[in-house]
Amino acid sequence: MFELARLKVRRFRGFVDEEEFVFDQPVVLLYGENHRGKSSTLNALEWCLFGDQCFGAKTGIRERVDWEIPNRYVPGDVTVTAEFNGPDGRYTIRRDHVAAGRRGAGTVTVVLPDETKLHGDEAQHQLYQLFRSSFQEFMTTVYQHQEAIRSILTQEPRQRNEAIDRLLGLSEYRELLGGIDKAQLEKTEKALEGKFENLRQRAEQSIRTYNNLIGEEKSKAIAAGIPEQDLNQQEALRRAKEIGDAVERLAQDLGLADFQLTIPQAYDEIAEFREWVKTEADQLWAKAPDVVKQENLAREQQDLASPKGNYESARAAVTKAQGERDELVREHGDETALITIADKQRGKTKELEQRIRQTNDRANLVGEAIQYLKTASLGGAVQRCPLCGTEVPDLLAHLESEWEERIKKEVEQLDDQRKTHKSELERVESLTKELKALETNLDATRAAADQSVQEIGAALGRDIGKEEDPGALVNARLKQIASELEAVRQAIEEKRPRIGALHDELAQLRTIDEIVRYERKRAAVERIWETTEFAELSALRDQTSELVEDVRAIRDSIAAVSREEAQERVAAAGAAVDGYFCRLANHPAIPGLLMGVTEDTRSGLNSYVFKSKDGTDPTPILSQGDLNCLALSLFLGLAEAMGETQPFAFMMLDDPTQSLGSEMKLQLVSVLEGIGDRRRLIISTADTEFKDLLMANITKSKALYNFLDWTEQGGPQITRPS
Amino acid sequence: MGYKETVRGKLNECEQRAAERHALWRSIEDSFENEGAEGMANELKRQMAHLEKKFDTALANLASML
Amino acid sequence: MKVSTFQHLVRIREKFGPGLFGKIAQKLLALALCDTGFSYVVERGVQGVDVDATSSKGDKYTLEVKTTEGDSIYLSKENLDALRDRAADGYVPVIAALRLQMFEDWLFAKIPLSRVRRGSIPLARLRAYHIIKLEALVCPAFEAVVNQHFTGVLARGERYLAELLAQRRQGDT
Numbered sequence: 021m022f023e024l025a026r027l028k029v030r031r032f033r034g035f036v037d038e039e040e041f042v043f044d045q046p047v048v049l050l051y052g053e054n055h056r057g058k059s060s061t062l063n064a065l066e067w068c069l070f071g072d073q074c075f076g077a078k079t080g081i082r083e084r085v086d087w088e089i090p091n092r093y094v095p096g097d098v099t100v101t102a103e104f105n106g107p108d109g110r111y112t113i114r115r116d117h118v119a120a121g122r123r124g125a126g127t128v129t130v131v132l133p134d135e136t137k138l139h140g141d142e143a144q145h146q147l148y149q150l151f152r153s154s155f156q157e158f159m160t161t162v163y164q165h166q167e168a169i170r171s172i173l174t175q176e177p178r179q180r181n182e183a184i185d186r187l188l189g190l191s192e193y194r195e196l197l198g199g200i201d202k203a204q205l206e207k208t209e210k211a212l213e214g215k216f217e218n219l220r221q222r223a224e225q226s227i228r229t230y231n232n233l234i235g236e237e238k239s240k241a242i243a244a245g246i247p248e249q250d251l252n253q254q255e256a257l258r259r260a261k262e263i264g265d266a267v268e269r270l271a272q273d274l275g276l277a278d279f280q281l282t283i284p285q286a287y288d289e290i291a292e293f294r295e296w297v298k299t300e301a302d303q304l305w306a307k308a309p310d311v312v313k314q315e316n317l318a319r320e321q322q323d324l325a326s327p328k329g330n331y332e333s334a335r336a337a338v339t340k341a342q343g344e345r346d347e348l349v350r351e352h353g354d355e356t357a358l359i360t361i362a363d364k365q366r367g368k369t370k371e372l373e374q375r376i377r378q379t380n381d382r383a384n385l386v387g388e389a390i391q392y393l394k395t396a397s398l399g400g401a402v403q404r405c406p407l408c409g410t411e412v413p414d415l416l417a418h419l420e421s422e423w424e425e426r427i428k429k430e431v432e433q434l435d436d437q438r439k440t441h442k443s444e445l446e447r448v449e450s451l452t453k454e455l456k457a458l459e460t461n462l463d464a465t466r467a468a469a470d471q472s473v474q475e476i477g478a479a480l481g482r483d484i485g486k487e488e489d490p491g492a493l494v495n496a497r498l499k500q501i502a503s504e505l506e507a508v509r510q511a512i513e514e515k516r517p518r519i520g521a522l523h524d525e526l527a528q529l530r531t532i533d534e535i536v537r538y539e540r541k542r543a544a545v546e547r548i549w550e551t552t553e554f555a556e557l558s559a560l561r562d563q564t565s566e567l568v569e570d571v572r573a574i575r576d577s578i579a580a581v582s583r584e585e586a587q588e589r590v591a592a593a594g595a596a597v598d599g600y601f602c603r604l605a606n607h608p609a610i611p612g613l614l615m616g617v618t619e620d621t622r623s624g625l626n627s628y629v630f631k632s633k634d635g636t637d638p639t640p641i642l643s644q645g646d647l648n649c650l651a652l653s654l655f656l657g658l659a660e661a662m663g664e665t666q667p668f669a670f671m672m673l674d675d676p677t678q679s680l681g682s683e684m685k686l687q688l689v690s691v692l693e694g695i696g697d698r699r700r701l702i703i704s705t706a707d708t709e710f711k712d713l714l715m716a717n718i719t720k721s722k723a724l725y726n727f728l729d730w731t732e733q734g735g736p737q738i739t740r741p742s
Numbered sequence: 743m744g745y746k747e748t749v750r751g752k753l754n755e756c757e758q759r760a761a762e763r764h765a766l767w768r769s770i771e772d773s774f775e776n777e778g779a780e781g782m783a784n785e786l787k788r789q790m791a792h793l794e795k796k797f798d799t800a801l802a803n804l805a806s807m808l
Numbered sequence: 809m810k811v812s813t814f815q816h817l818v819r820i821r822e823k824f825g826p827g828l829f830g831k832i833a834q835k836l837l838a839l840a841l842c843d844t845g846f847s848y849v850v851e852r853g854v855q856g857v858d859v860d861a862t863s864s865k866g867d868k869y870t871l872e873v874k875t876t877e878g879d880s881i882y883l884s885k886e887n888l889d890a891l892r893d894r895a896a897d898g899y900v901p902v903i904a905a906l907r908l909q910m911f912e913d914w915l916f917a918k919i920p921l922s923r924v925r926r927g928s929i930p931l932a933r934l935r936a937y938h939i940i941k942l943e944a945l946v947c948p949a950f951e952a953v954v955n956q957h958f959t960g961v962l963a964r965g966e967r968y969l970a971e972l973l974a975q976r977r978q979g980d981t
Contacts, residue, residue: 077778154744192745196770199779203786212797213879213932219801219808224910226808227811546811548807549911557800562935564793569936570763571786573923574770577752578745585748758920758937 021669022111022151023700024065026103031096032067033060033088036735038099043670046696046720050704051711052727057736058704061725062163062672066155068100068115069147071126073155079191081167089117089126093732098126109133111150113143151667160189160589161659162668164652166675172651177627180647181620184628185582187654188589193582197625200575209568216561223545230542234535241531253287256532260284260293263525267297267304270518274308290533294526301522310515314508321501327475328494334469335491341465345458348451358452365445372438379434383427390419579624586617586626589658597657598633604649604687610638613650644679652676656691659699670700677710689713696720746771809913813951816958817908824965826875832961833906834858834873835969837914839957840950842976851973857890860899869942870899871916875906876931885926892921902939907931914950916942 023043030038034057041048041061050058066074067089073079075087090098098117103110110133117126130143130150138146159165171183185194241251249255264283271279281300284293305311352358392406393416404411412418476490477483480497484490548554590597594615601613612633620627630650632638642650659671673692677685685707692701696718705711715722729737746767753763773785821829831853838851838859846861846869858873872891874881881903891901903917917934960968 077780195779196745196774196782199774199782200770200786202779202783203790205786205790208787208790208794209932212794215797215801217879219804220909220911222805222808227910545808548804549809551804551807553800553803553807554911557797557804560793560797560800561932562938564790564797565932565935566759566762567766567789567793569933570759570766573756573759573763574749574753574767576923577749577755581745581748581752756920756922758918 022104022106022667023669024102024702025105025110026101027061027065027068028099028101029061029064030100031091031094031098032064032100033057033091034730034735035060035064036091036094036733039736039738041725042723043700043702045723047701047703047714047718047722049711049714049722049724050702050727051724052706054706056727056730057738058706058727059166059674060736062674062702062704064100065102065672066158066163067126068102068113068128069151070155070158071115071128071144077195079155079159081165081186081191082171083167091735094735106133106150113147153667154189156189156191158668160187160655161662161666162670163672164655164674164676166678168655169648169651169676169678172647181625181627183651184654185586185626187651188586188658190582190586190626193578193585194625196578197575197582197623200571200578201623203571205568205571209564212561212564216557223548226545227542230538230545234538234542237531237535237538241528241535244528244531246528246531251532251535253536256290256529256536257284257287259525259529259532260290263297263522263529264293266518266522266525267301270301270515270522271304273515273518274304274310276304276307279304287536290529291537294529294533297522298526301519301526305519308512308515310508310511314505314512317501317505317508321498321505324476324479324494324498324501327472327479328491328498331469331472331476331490331494334465334472337465338462338469341458341462345455345462348455348458352448352451352455355452355455358448358455362445362448362452365441365448369438369441369445372434372441376431376434376438379427379431383423383431386419386423386427390416390423393419576624579619579626583617583619583626586628589661590615590617590628593654593657593661595657596660597653600653600656600691601649603691604652604684605646606683606687607638607641607646609641610646613638613653645681645684648677648679649684652688656695659695670702671695672702672704674704675706676703677705677707680710682709685710685713686717689717693718693720809947809951811910813954814908814910814912816954820958820961821908823962826877828966829908830873830875831966832969833875835966835973836953836957836961837871837873837904837906837946837950838973839969839976840946840953842973843953844945844949849973849976857887857894857899857901859904860894868899869902870894871902871904873904873906875908877908879907879932880928880930881905881934882928883924883926888921888924888926895921902942903929903934905931905934913947914943916946 025043027041027043028038029035029041039061050061052058063074075084075089077085090096099114101112101114103112105111112131114129114131115126116129127140128143128147130138130146132138132146153162159168168183168187171186172180182194185191238248238251242248261283264281267281268279281296282293284290353361389406396406403413403415405415473484473490476494480493484493597615598613602610610632614631614633616629616631618627618629619625630638630642659666676688680688689710692703692714695701701718701720703714705714711724715724724741726739726741727736728739731737749767750764753760753767756763769785769789770782773782777784817829817833820832824832835851838849838861841849841859841861845864847864848860848862850860852858857870859871860868861871862868870891872883872887874883883903895901900918901921903915903919905915905917906913907915915931915934916939917937918939919929919934919937957969957972
């Protein structure tokens, strides 16, 4: 067994300058308030012995996940040196961590009693040879961490089970199981199976769809008179050949000697053949001489109809214009006669206007005389002529009477006559204008008629002589066209049923082709399971299942092994654990404690059960202090079970009195007194009461290190009173 | 005996697929030792992802036949 | 299996229901084993493991036969006990599972009994243990049996197959 003699710590976590601890007494106390470096002192020994095994997730200690080794405030190289007294002498283990190096592991040097120095892997190997202890085992039976106690102090069974697993040194199994669960392979497998199932369902749906389509097409086919036994590939090929032969015959009958086609020999050629025949048959028909002739005649007929119509319209217009002009001449005379009449009227009008002027002059004179006489008489009657003085009784009245009865009347009569002549003149002028317009219209209609004759000539493709009747010529040609059309129509009508029959045959072939096509597609989907791709997919499903099952088997093995080890350790330490618990807790309602391990059926992890010796379940009545006692009992019990196989002759307890009452502390001191007979004790505590109890009641010699203070730049301030 | 040996011993109890499981356990051990539980989980995920990729390709090939 | 075979099985299931269908499938499987050269084929309707059969090479198999439309099968405590009993007699315990869906087929899985608990087992899990050679031998024979006897089964159900198996047994002895 190895006793710890000395420990030197430099730059490790909160430490700055090198601090030395001498373990020259059976009991060494590290005492001081929290955060002074007490736990770090114990951790330093851990790190010295185990390097990077003592931190990270796999320790199972949450606080160790992001653990820092070097002092974060005063950077520098870390060195921890531990000296052990072994069976053969002094062993020195030194671990260094260079500030700029990879976090954690450090380099280890071992100096043997004979001064042999070992470095690196050799040193590491030597460490294992010497102590044969893993970090887990060290935690289980040598160094009781305060984190381990804290984690037991929970009523949540899952967390407590995890904490006890850690206490029993089974954290690695837990970590392994956790990692396997995290990979979620079963979930991925399920997703892949889901994808396969989707594909399978799609294929099934595809087949159902094809079945429906085939059913529908078959019904249509049977309704169209195609026997069900004909709905196959062979029949499709046979019909295709028949259609091809019919097309060839038709081409010959239509006079197309250079027509060629290829009869399909394999089913896959039918679709293309169908499309080709459909297009070719229509083109064949379009190219048939009769059809061409029919189209040409119809075009010519259409081309003649328009000029014929124009000609007839033009002729009618000429006739009408001629008639209108002739009627006017008949009624009113020709242009010469009208001019003569107009001239006459013009002369008469002029003459009358002259006479009217003359009459007007006289009228003016008389009028003036009347005015004179009126003004001269001033209301009396005038008796003498103002010119010659002759006596004229009632001259004014006389003149007024003359004016009214003769002059005025005469003017009026002349004016009436003038108006009459003028009116007649206007009428004749109007007629002349009208006549001119009719003449112009007649000329225009004649020109249009000439134009339409030329159009007829163009349509007939010949000149039309003056002696010829264009209308008759057109009608003759139209009659001829009608006759030829009728002949061609009859010829075509005789052949048309063959094209119709061809289209019908094609339609039936299309129906059969569709059915066969769907059946082939359906068969292709149905045969999917026979393909190499399906076999490949099946193989991959197998491999996935094998991987998941293998991992499951490994997981089960890990869980089983973890449980077996837990059972072994619990069995080995059971009596001791019970003894320690009864002494420490001294619970009035728990006469003794039995501990067992079962499997959590949901997770496969270890589940620890506690029973009181009287058969009851003690967990509901366990206080925090009782749980601490349980944690301590487990540790002490396991350490005791290891007995002499334990390589280390010391035990470290870090803050063991969490939640313990005074009585329990006293019991713990009593227990430690007994352990002190077998192992040296290193105890770290901030609990003054506990420290005082230890100092007063432990009969072994004690050394006390006081952790007075801690500063960033100075590290822990430690004294050791003599 | 470390956890590696104990688990290996347990795997030997089942004859079927013993060789494959030992090989798989070795890869789990290695990744756990080097990268912890997280690394081990990633290694298993990687092995599964490899199969998944081939699976998806094969599935796509079959899907194209529908 | 072929789609046509699957459709035959679906019709049988529709006519007789899932319970009887399982028994019919079991008898059809037993006939298929006979046709592929297995001897001493014992098919049990009630107690014990469903089918025992000895291959031409002398390998003795004991099969627990399960049919399902879903993606898992259920093994009862009795199923497992029966398999263990026969395993103790030197038989290789096999779970024969048929998923009645298109493109699926029989799965013969030699899953270690120590790794099985009573309850639902996903078919995907059985794949890790499936005996490919046995499937390659028996599945085509099963298809042939279904196609050959479909009409008879549809007409007379389980009884028809029971008579056939009895005739085969007489032929064996």
